[in-house]
Amino acid sequence: MLTLQNVQKKHLTAFGLRQLTLLSVCLFLMSQPAAADEVLLKDGTLLDGTAVKVPGLTASVVNRNVKGNVRIDQFWMIDDDVRRYFVNRLLVEDVLESDDLARQITFDLKHQRTSRKAGPSTVGGFSQIEPFDQFGRRTVFLTVNQERTPIIQGITELRPNSFKVDSLTHQWEYYLDTYTLQPEILLSLIEQASNRSDPNERKAAVVFFVQAKMLKQAEAELDRISEEFPELKDWAEDYRSQIYEARARESFHEIDSRRKAGQHQLAITFAKATPVDKVSGTLYRTSREILAEYEEALQKRDEVVLMLDMLQAKIDEKQADKLRSLRAKLLAELTIDTIDRLNPFLRSKVDDSLSPDQKLALAYSGWVLGEANAILDLNEAILLWKARFLTLEFLRNAEDPLHDDELIEQLTGLEFIGMERIVQMIPLLPPPLMGPFLPPGQIDQRVVPVSADEAPTSYSIMLPPGYSPHREYPLLVVLRASGRTENETLNWWGGNQQKQGWSQRRGYIVIAPKYCDEIATSYGGNTTAHEVVTKSIQDVRKRYRIDSDRVYLAGHGMGGDACLDIGMSRPDWFAGVIPITGVCGRICNYYWENGPDLSWYLVNGDRDRTTLDTNANVLNTMMKHRQNVILCVYKSRGYESYYEEQEKIFAWMQLQQRPPLSEVKEFEAGTMRRSESSFNWIDAKGLRDDLFPADIYSQRKAKPIFGKATPGNVVYAQVPGxxxxxxxxxxxxxxxxxxxxxxxxxxGRNEFIQPSIKTMLTRLRETGDRKRLYWAKVEL
Incomplete structure (x- = not known):
C-alpha cells in the first residue's frame, strides 16, 4: 500500500505531490487497520483504533491543505473498523501504541452469495431491519429510487470489538460493534465457527468473550467447559478468578459514575452486590471504603441532628425560637451532597473554646454561604437566612415591579448583607420555581412563552434517578429528527421507566424543546427555533438545579442541522454541541469562528447523502484553527441514529465545560441576523435594517460584535448598531x-461604577444562569 509517510519522503513536483497525496488518502481510507492505538486528547478524551496522520478529512479537501511542495499532516485519523475519528493533531496529548488487536481472537463464517449487484452509493436510512438469525443472516430494506429494496446480509467475521457484515446480494460490507449483537446469537455463531470438541477452541471462546467485555457470557462458557472437560477444571477456576476481578472493576466503574451523578442509593446497592470475597485485596478494600464513606455520611447526618438539638437547648429562648424554622428547613435540605457545608459545625464539637451560639452560627451560616464562608456570629447568621428568603422571593417575582423595589429595599437594609454575601449564597440556593419531581424515565411537558408576537411553545423533560434540588446537574438539550416526536427523542437519549438510558445512568436532565412544527421535514434556518431553545433553557434553569457551564445541545437529522446553526449562533450558551447526521447550512460558512471555545462532536456515515463532503469544508477550517472538534464517521453507513456512539458521547460530555467568564474577557462574534445581537457580556442595540437584508447570503461576511476588557479597566465594545x-x-x-x-x-464613560444587587438579581431572574453573575450594566 502506498502510505502517506512514503509519499512525504519522495521528491515530487507540486502537481505530483497533490495527486499522490490524494491517491494515498483514498488507498488508506479503503484499507483495514492492522494494529491498535490509544489516542489521548488534551481534554482527556480517549479514542481507540489504528492512528495515522492525514492531511485532510476527505479526499475532496486534501488539495486545499496541500500547498505546493509543502505538506502538513494536520489531523490524526483513528480507525477502529466500525468508524473513523478525525481530530486536529495539536489537540492530541499522546498516542500510545498497543498490540491488543494482534492478540485478539477472531472467528470466520461463510455464507452462500446469491448475487453481486452494485451496493448503495448512499444510504438514506433503513425502512426496516430484521434481527440476525442464529446463522448470522438478516434482511434489511432500503428505499432506492422510491422502491423498497431488500438486501440480505451475513456475518462473515467476528472480532471482540467488531463484526463484519457482508451483503450476500449486493456489493456492500461494513463493521458493527460486537456488543450490539444479541449474546445468544453471538454464541450460536461461535459454535458454528469453531470445533466445540477441541479444548483449545473452547478456551478461545472464553478469551473472546473476555476481550469483548461480555463477562457474563465468559463465565457461562467456563461453566460448560468445567462440565464437559473435567481435565480443564483447574484452568477454568483460575480463569474464573480473573473474570470476577474484571466484573468487579466494571462494577466499581459504574459505582463511581453513579456517585458522580448523585445516585447514591444505586451506588450503595451496587457496592453491596459486588462479589468482594472473590476479588483481589485492592478491590475488596475499595468496596469497603466506598461503603464506609456512605456510612460516615449517614452518621454525620445523625450527628448534625443531635448537635442542633443539644445546642439549641442551651441558648437564649428567643434565639432558639428564631432557629426552629431554620432547623426544619436545613434538615429538609440535608443530603449526602450537602453535608459538607456543615463541616465547620461538625468540627466544632470538640472545640470547647466556642460557645453554643458560635457553634450554631457555624451551622446556619455554613448552610447559606458554604463551609469556606461560615461565621461565628449567630445574629449575623440569622440575618443571612432572611437575606436568602428575600433573594428567593425576588427571583420568583416576575410580574410586580413595585414588589421588586420593596424586596430590594429590605435586602439592602439588612446589616452585614452586601453584594459579596449575596454572590456567595446564590450557588447554594434551591431553584426559585420548583419543578415537579418525576420518577426516573417519566416524561413531563411544560409550556413556555416565547415572545409577545409568538405563540407559546413547550419542551418535554426527563429527570435522572435520585434527582435532588440541592445539587447541580448537567443539562442536555435534544432536538428531534423529522418523523420523530419530542418524547421519542427523550427516550432515545434517556430510555424509559423500564430500562435506563445513558442520560439517566450518567445523571443528566434532558429536555426536548418543540423547536419546529409537527409536520416539519427540514430545519431551513428558522430563527424562531433559536428563541425556543434559549427560552426553554432559561425556564428549566429556574425550576431545576442546572450547572450552566455544562449545557449541551444535540440533535439528529434536521435537529442536527439546527444544532450546527444554533451552536454557532449562540456559542456562549453551551459547553458542547453534538450534531448527529446534521448538515452544515450556508450560515456555517460565516459563523464557524463565533465559538472558538465551544466543543463539537459530530457523527455521520460516509454514505449519508453528501453530508460528509458538505460538512468537510467548514469542519476542515474549524479544525485547522485548533477548535475542539471530533468528527466521527461510520464506515459504509448512511442516515442512521448511531445509538452505538452514545456511551462515547456521554464520556466526552463529562470532560467539556463552558469557559468561566474570566476567560472570555475578549471575544469577537459575527452576526447576520437581527435576532443575534447578544454575545457573552455585550448586547447590541439599534442594529440598522440595511445591515440585515432578507437574503442574508447576499452579504459577503458576518457583521462583527466585539468586546474586550483590559487589565487597566478599559472596556471596548464594538457593534454594528x-x-x-x-x-x-x-x-x-x-x-x-x-x-x-x-x-x-x-x-465613552470614565467613572466609578457601583455594583447593584437589583441589577444582578434581575439578570439572574431572566436567565437562570448562576455561573455568570453580572454586578452592573452600562447603557451607551
Missing amino acids: SGVTVWLAPELVDFDERIQIRFNMKR
Whole structure:
C-alpha cells in the first residue's frame, strides 16, 4: 500500500505531490487497520483504533491543505473498523501504541452469495431491519429510487470489538460493534465457527468473550467447559478468578459514575452486590471504603441532628425560637451532597473554646454561604437566612415591579448583607420555581412563552434517578429528527421507566424543546427555533438545579442541522454541541469562528447523502484553527441514529465545560441576523435594517460584535448598531477603580461604577444562569 509517510519522503513536483497525496488518502481510507492505538486528547478524551496522520478529512479537501511542495499532516485519523475519528493533531496529548488487536481472537463464517449487484452509493436510512438469525443472516430494506429494496446480509467475521457484515446480494460490507449483537446469537455463531470438541477452541471462546467485555457470557462458557472437560477444571477456576476481578472493576466503574451523578442509593446497592470475597485485596478494600464513606455520611447526618438539638437547648429562648424554622428547613435540605457545608459545625464539637451560639452560627451560616464562608456570629447568621428568603422571593417575582423595589429595599437594609454575601449564597440556593419531581424515565411537558408576537411553545423533560434540588446537574438539550416526536427523542437519549438510558445512568436532565412544527421535514434556518431553545433553557434553569457551564445541545437529522446553526449562533450558551447526521447550512460558512471555545462532536456515515463532503469544508477550517472538534464517521453507513456512539458521547460530555467568564474577557462574534445581537457580556442595540437584508447570503461576511476588557479597566465594545449594553462583573473589571468604556472606538464613560444587587438579581431572574453573575450594566 502506498502510505502517506512514503509519499512525504519522495521528491515530487507540486502537481505530483497533490495527486499522490490524494491517491494515498483514498488507498488508506479503503484499507483495514492492522494494529491498535490509544489516542489521548488534551481534554482527556480517549479514542481507540489504528492512528495515522492525514492531511485532510476527505479526499475532496486534501488539495486545499496541500500547498505546493509543502505538506502538513494536520489531523490524526483513528480507525477502529466500525468508524473513523478525525481530530486536529495539536489537540492530541499522546498516542500510545498497543498490540491488543494482534492478540485478539477472531472467528470466520461463510455464507452462500446469491448475487453481486452494485451496493448503495448512499444510504438514506433503513425502512426496516430484521434481527440476525442464529446463522448470522438478516434482511434489511432500503428505499432506492422510491422502491423498497431488500438486501440480505451475513456475518462473515467476528472480532471482540467488531463484526463484519457482508451483503450476500449486493456489493456492500461494513463493521458493527460486537456488543450490539444479541449474546445468544453471538454464541450460536461461535459454535458454528469453531470445533466445540477441541479444548483449545473452547478456551478461545472464553478469551473472546473476555476481550469483548461480555463477562457474563465468559463465565457461562467456563461453566460448560468445567462440565464437559473435567481435565480443564483447574484452568477454568483460575480463569474464573480473573473474570470476577474484571466484573468487579466494571462494577466499581459504574459505582463511581453513579456517585458522580448523585445516585447514591444505586451506588450503595451496587457496592453491596459486588462479589468482594472473590476479588483481589485492592478491590475488596475499595468496596469497603466506598461503603464506609456512605456510612460516615449517614452518621454525620445523625450527628448534625443531635448537635442542633443539644445546642439549641442551651441558648437564649428567643434565639432558639428564631432557629426552629431554620432547623426544619436545613434538615429538609440535608443530603449526602450537602453535608459538607456543615463541616465547620461538625468540627466544632470538640472545640470547647466556642460557645453554643458560635457553634450554631457555624451551622446556619455554613448552610447559606458554604463551609469556606461560615461565621461565628449567630445574629449575623440569622440575618443571612432572611437575606436568602428575600433573594428567593425576588427571583420568583416576575410580574410586580413595585414588589421588586420593596424586596430590594429590605435586602439592602439588612446589616452585614452586601453584594459579596449575596454572590456567595446564590450557588447554594434551591431553584426559585420548583419543578415537579418525576420518577426516573417519566416524561413531563411544560409550556413556555416565547415572545409577545409568538405563540407559546413547550419542551418535554426527563429527570435522572435520585434527582435532588440541592445539587447541580448537567443539562442536555435534544432536538428531534423529522418523523420523530419530542418524547421519542427523550427516550432515545434517556430510555424509559423500564430500562435506563445513558442520560439517566450518567445523571443528566434532558429536555426536548418543540423547536419546529409537527409536520416539519427540514430545519431551513428558522430563527424562531433559536428563541425556543434559549427560552426553554432559561425556564428549566429556574425550576431545576442546572450547572450552566455544562449545557449541551444535540440533535439528529434536521435537529442536527439546527444544532450546527444554533451552536454557532449562540456559542456562549453551551459547553458542547453534538450534531448527529446534521448538515452544515450556508450560515456555517460565516459563523464557524463565533465559538472558538465551544466543543463539537459530530457523527455521520460516509454514505449519508453528501453530508460528509458538505460538512468537510467548514469542519476542515474549524479544525485547522485548533477548535475542539471530533468528527466521527461510520464506515459504509448512511442516515442512521448511531445509538452505538452514545456511551462515547456521554464520556466526552463529562470532560467539556463552558469557559468561566474570566476567560472570555475578549471575544469577537459575527452576526447576520437581527435576532443575534447578544454575545457573552455585550448586547447590541439599534442594529440598522440595511445591515440585515432578507437574503442574508447576499452579504459577503458576518457583521462583527466585539468586546474586550483590559487589565487597566478599559472596556471596548464594538457593534454594528447605534447603542450597546455592557454587562460587568469582577472577572472583567475592578469596581474599586475607575472604569473607562469605549463604544465603537469612541471614548465613552470614565467613572466609578457601583455594583447593584437589583441589577444582578434581575439578570439572574431572566436567565437562570448562576455561573455568570453580572454586578452592573452600562447603557451607551
